[in-house]
Amino acid sequence: MSVNEIKALIDRLAAKKIGMYHKDFLLTWEKTRDEIDATFLVADILRGMRDANVSPRVWHSGIAVSNFRDNSTRTRFSYASACDLLGLYVQDLDEGKSQIAHGETVRETAAMISFLTEAIGIRDDMYLGEGDRYQREVGSALDAAVASGVLPDRPTVVNLQSDIDHPTQAMADFLHLAHHFGGIGKLKGKKIAMTWAYSPSYGKPLSVPQGIIGLASRFGMDITLAHPEGYDLIPDVVALSKKQAAESGGSFTHVNSMDDAFKGADIVYPKSWAPFDVMQKRVPLLKAGDQAGLKDLEKTCLANNARFQDWECTEEKMKLTKDGKALYMHCLPADITGVSCKAGEVAASVFERYRDDTYREAGFKPYIIAAMILLGKRKDPAATLRALLEKGHQRETL
Amino acid sequence: MSVNEIKALIDRLAAKKIGMYHKDFLLTWEKTRDEIDATFLVADILRGMRDANVSPRVWHSGIAVSNFRDNSTRTRFSYASACDLLGLYVQDLDEGKSQIAHGETVRETAAMISFLTEAIGIRDDMYLGEGDRYQREVGSALDAAVASGVLPDRPTVVNLQSDIDHPTQAMADFLHLAHHFGGIGKLKGKKIAMTWAYSPSYGKPLSVPQGIIGLASRFGMDITLAHPEGYDLIPDVVALSKKQAAESGGSFTHVNSMDDAFKGADIVYPKSWAPFDVMQKRVPLLKAGDQAGLKDLEKTCLANNARFQDWECTEEKMKLTKDGKALYMHCLPADITGVSCKAGEVAASVFERYRDDTYREAGFKPYIIAAMILLGKRKDPAATLRALLEKGHQRETL
């Protein structure tokens, strides 16, 4: 991307009406369409600047806290890359479970880790009803600490996956689609199949499919959500997505057949998840540390899953899609039949054909995270980006 | 703070007679009064520069080692923030216990981790008689490595809590007091009550109360140290504090009543700790890994503690203080009655009233640590700070 092209994107950003300053990025559906578009634009601008060897380092010191309450490799590297690109140093908060027992301590910890902190990325996706709540509790604690003069400035909280949404994933997925189809505007009228797929594991979070339908429904797309009976998502998120689909000039269809979802689809996103009611049953068992109960639940679930082994993204199923050439998507790692498991979400030949596409998809995540941080921390992000471009510091000495 | 105000602080710093270059910061009472004041000044200058969006980055590469031999969240973040502010990259030394068995290895490890290292922060507070000794052993190893040409420069060691002192905590506490009362000079004649408080745990280190009396006694304050019989601190530190109090024109009273300590106090610091002789008994048990012995000791201790549940900072006790309005202090986290435990160090309503004060208190720690590092590494710290101010690099691009 040339410097002039970058400038043109900054001009487009400047024209957006946004109010993201000192706000957190927790759920895409809390952001206006202009704010969503601004996030895509900043991500593209940052990538463009890096490609043009212009350093987009906003900060020359500052902490970015990472708080992973569940394992992560991909998002950890994306977050670290994003923060480092902006000039922030990642310090991990490795908390014991006991520290989250009462609100007092969340309030205190949030202040204690934030004296020189610009961003806090949180992954908390294990317990239904908790991750999003915790992230908001941190946000409120930060508001209080700023109001009382404890903190010099409000760090921005970025949801790195909660029980409800996975906005860094969904936004990266749709920036990938924008690049693939020639612009986010080109998604209008495109058919996307967000469908459950078989996996020999259980307990996968709901946040990815929820994130996808919650975001796809902003762009006038025709969404089909498909899963076996009983594999429901959080009902509120489905209802909201239906409403948003209608408002944006798209549609929302809910079926119990993978084939129906794939028919004529431009995009397919076959991905396993645990049923909503199983996730609900898990919460008290996990909290009680009831290993026997968890084993039992797993057994029942896997037996139930096994009835739906035909929910696999095979070559036959792909033939049902638009011209047999729908774009396959996945948040990775996929359960690939005959490769990572005996029977899984996707046939090896299908995955192989789209492997590079899924990798490119993942490659947008660092820039999306960096954009979320920058937009939460800058009153006039276009001015900041213009200033960085004018400074023109080389990212690497050639 | 305006740039001119910062310059005025640098002028004051330049007037201090200090010899901190290539020395370590292990105990406040090894530092002259000018050196203590210089540390406060540099902390304020660094904070002022950051607030004025001037980067105080001294280094453009360099390692800051963190060596936590006990858990830490607050100090870990403070240290990381301080180092990052100065431009250093924190690399954690996560050692196995076996590596510290003999001096040879401390000497070797100290050299091996220091080839490109500017600072080494060490927390070692578990065993009475060991933490401070270990920190000095590291310092001697560094001296030897510099003398033999193994290291190009002497990294500075910062005590992040030893068995004897907790200087980053105590110095942050007193910088907080200086800001609260309008200058460190205003502390003369103020009454501070450093008192034991009940906690349903045992084995809390002595370094905080020792650090407080060891530092308060430098400023002409009237100190009352209060604890139940048997909850002694290290006798040498108490004796030293008495001597210092007299020399600085203050006083030192030692009582066995919380009420007596609170009467007329300007400042109260109610905080639990383990009795000195219990800490001594723990050392051989911890070293032997004698779990049964430790359990027994804990049981005896907790039973003993329980006799002193009335050592709680209640509203009633606060009424005994000067105008009922003494400043409450705590190093956090506090054991808050009815919040973090059934009965603890402080009543919920008292803590709530002073919560923001304790958070502000904690907020000085990153700057204190950064000041200690800078003063240990710069022959002419005023010149360095002036140079940084003149360069005037933005910390963040606006």
Add this chain to the structure above:
Amino acid sequence: MSVNEIKALIDRLAAKKIGMYHKDFLLTWEKTRDEIDATFLVADILRGMRDANVSPRVWHSGIAVSNFRDNSTRTRFSYASACDLLGLYVQDLDEGKSQIAHGETVRETAAMISFLTEAIGIRDDMYLGEGDRYQREVGSALDAAVASGVLPDRPTVVNLQSDIDHPTQAMADFLHLAHHFGGIGKLKGKKIAMTWAYSPSYGKPLSVPQGIIGLASRFGMDITLAHPEGYDLIPDVVALSKKQAAESGGSFTHVNSMDDAFKGADIVYPKSWAPFDVMQKRVPLLKAGDQAGLKDLEKTCLANNARFQDWECTEEKMKLTKDGKALYMHCLPADITGVSCKAGEVAASVFERYRDDTYREAGFKPYIIAAMILLGKRKDPAATLRALLEKGHQRETL
């Protein structure tokens, strides 16, 4: 080193014919003599620049992945120091064993961690036949990801110890020798004794002795490899070293006597390792998690080791060397008789005399690693270094 001396080294670098750009540094014997010399030169240049307070920071953001599949303190700090010196942020990849079960996942992980990554340092030395293979697999995955446009640029892989070679150690060792003897050219005709030594442990990797003979044989040195019968190295590496020694005008002698090796030696490197066939037997046991089998093997091995307790670098043995003054080398930590163990690789008095030398030896490693990264990432490294020197940014503000 003066700026003019640094410039002279850069001129010498510019005259070397090298093709290291976008290549990995896995085995020294895959590099031409000019490439080896270029690595030494860049290491000296970077050290010189740092000593002259000129920042050699090539990057102003960028990730350096560390992937330690075995414990490490020294190399971890060397790698962190090297990356930080160049401006890279180290992000650790802490993988579960399961992730490496099939090539698919290595391919995917390699791409996922590399979107904004400049370097990947890997230590994988536990299993014979695996470490080097894994490093190459990562390299191939990166090639594929660049070819398909998934990655914007090829990160460079640096071998931080494999089953075959330990190039960052061997190169640091020989840069130390170059400085000690007045230039790498002065090593021609020098006698080096790479010999096994007794240690009360077993299972030490072969990569250090292999790295030493594989590199010593490039400089026309007279190499003696000595070990008790049965303590063989990988035969291919020995054969290669013999060939290289002949080609470079040196010699290679293989004996079963420490005394024979020490006789007339200019340099001695007494260091324990496990016999090749034991390392081979360990692989299936380690993979099967066969604790009983491993215990049995250890017992047999230690019993066998015990027969060779006289393979110790004593004062008597040192007297056999050239003028009794050979340079003692070790990669550290050494098993020192009477210090770190009852009987070990080296007598305490010998080690003490050479302690500072071994520390200086270790001090070259950060610069060697930085040189490997820079050479793998820069088409015209001399131009980059000249540009950095011209910019002349201070590493530290004075």
